[in-house]
Amino acid sequence: MSYHLSLLDKSPVESGQTTAEALQTTVKLALRAEALGYHRYWVAEHHNMAGLASSAPEALIAYLLARTSRIRVGSGGVMLQHYSAYKVAETFNLLASLAPGRVDLGVGKAPGGFPVSTNALQAAVDPARKPKFDDQLSDLNRYLSVAPDATDLAATPFPPVAPERFLLGASVESARLAADKGWQLVFAGHLNGDPENLRRTFEAYREASGGKAPILALAAFVAEDEAQARERVSGLRIFKVFLSTGQSVNVGSEEQAAEFARQSGVTDYRVEEKVPSILHGTPAQVRNELDDLHRRYGVSEFIIETPALTAAERFQSIELLAKERLSLAA
Known part of the structure; x- marks a missing residue:
């Protein structure tokens, strides 16, 4: 089966753990993911949440790029409603200049937090002048595509390889928007596991994009024993x-x-x-489910979030899945 495996990390804070320790776990996971052959390592954006340590993905991405050497690193995603498209373009052009060919810009529509943090993030924004999300994507395309010799507003520096662009969504509307703006669609199956919605969204993306293969984000937990995997996710x-x-x-x-x-x-x-939609079981069982999703929907890549269990269990899960996929372990 020909598809990539990648990881999404929200930097969960375990009970009794500090946020600094949670972020060090993220660093160690990224290093291990690179050694195992995972394709991408994405970090999330959540604000004012005691249980999640990653509030500024662009800062964390810079650190992970400096600590790794091959794996692609990116945002899953930047919550675009809070920011200037120009500033986002500058930030990711700078990251892509530091690590050419390894930077991903993933964006989403959600606030990534509760209203009090959203209000704080947008305190200086005039609601009457706040752009629509699709207009922000157009602005990002314009800023990221300006050539070094152009007279238009440029989001410097100019990287030798532009960051890859991904739109996170879970609807037909998101699929059509991604295709219209030329962004790769990542279906957020870890947030919306409805199979009928998945089918309709993928069909809409293929039709609107001229047949491009979609990417599927999902939650998965792998253990050596099926009963153990089932027991660990049953209470989530x-x-x-x-x-x-x-x-x-x-x-x-x-x-x-x-x-x-x-x-x-x-x-x-x-x-x-x-009950959240989480693939779980032995390495062979989870791989078989991924293979089936690949066959049914033509998924070109799976971006896997491991549930917020212990760090040891998260490490074990990505190890077992990588070893089951010989193409990754190699």
């Missing part, structure tokens, strides 16, 4: 809060759902407890 839950304003978001607990509603100024809301 996500909670989707639906506000009376029409907004909905996934959070980690009922308490977080109530806090999100409070920060949004909403008292009328409901919460659904959901």
Whole structure:
């Protein structure tokens, strides 16, 4: 089966661990992922969350690029609504100049935090002048494509190899937007595991992009024993809060759902407890599932998030999966 395996890391903070220790775990995981032959290592953006240490992916990417030598490193993703497209282009052009051919720019529409952090990030933004997300993608394309001798506004420095561009989404709308702007679609299956939505989104992307193969992000946990893998993920839950304003978001607990509603100024809301979609089992079982998804949907690459278990379990999971894939271990 011909497809790449890559990793997504949210830098989870274990119980009793400091955020500094969590970030060092991310560094060690990236180094191990490179040694095992994973294709990319992406880091996330979350704000004001005690359980997640990665709030500024561009800073973490720079450090990981300096510590590694071959693996591609990128954002999964930059929460574009908070930032100037010009500044994002400058940042990733600089990263790509430091490590040519190894930098990925992944962007998403979500806030990456609760309303209080969103308000703080956008405190200087005039809502009336805030650009739409698709306009920001167009601006990024323009800034990232300016030639060194152009007279237009340039996002210097000019890297020898431009960063690769990825749009994170989980809808037909996102698929069409990615194709229209020339960005690679990454379906966020670790957040939305509905197979019918997956099928429709991939079909829309292929049709709109002229047949490009999609990338699938998903959660997976590999253990030596099937029962062990099942037991370790069985208690994991996500909670989707639906506000009376029409907004909905996934959070980690009922308490977080109530806090999100409070920060949004909403008292009328409901919460659904959901079992997250996580591939789990022995190395052979998980590989077989990946092979099946590759056959069914033509997935060219899987970006795998390991659930926020212990660091030892996360290391073991990526080791076992890599060893099962002989092309990676080689």
